[in-house]
Amino acid sequence: MEIEVTPTEKIEKLKENLEKKVEDIREDSGKLVVETDDPEILGRTPGVEIYKVNGEEREGLNGSPVDEQAYARIESKEDAARAFLATVMGYDLRILNTEREWDYRNLKRYNPDIKHLKFDEPKDFLEIGKALFDAEGLEKTEIDLDEEDVEPVYRKMVG
DSSP states (O other): OEEEEEESSOHHHHHHHHHTTSSEEEEETTEEEEEOSOGGGGGGSTTEEEEEETTEEEEEEESOOSOEEEEEOOSSHHHHHHHHHHHHTTEEEEEOSOSOHHHHHHHHHHOTTOEEOSSSSOOGGGOOOEESSOOTTSEEOOOOOOGGGHHHHHHHHHO
16 A cells, blocks of 8 residues: 655655665655555654555654664663664664563564674674763763653553
8 A cells, every 4th residue: 555654854764764664665745655565664663753544644653764873782671761762763773682582672663673782792893883871982872761751661662
């Protein structure tokens, strides 16, 4: 089915991100026209503001299209919620070694390009300059998340 998508920003990057997930995509007057049998994927894609399915407007995830790599650790629900918010903000995460496979799989629904690395510390050869935690030689990306917001954000991620 053909679906009209209103991007939040960076239409070319959103188009590039969606190309991997849909049958066909084209740009038309500042919007994207997508051909897919799974419209729900558009509701889980960072950078989608609104999408129309059979004339019905649906709210997208909003945020920014994924385009910048950063390291993340997932050792708790709070870490997973921060990683989800970072994904919505446009970060293409590289998850350091984690036991929290469920959280990792849920994050992958929002960005299939997220990678689970099999090492515990950032590596220079990957040339990633940012992290969601303090790490020597990397710029820390602050993700504001109040304690009372952890549970609702986490539920949205796994929902």
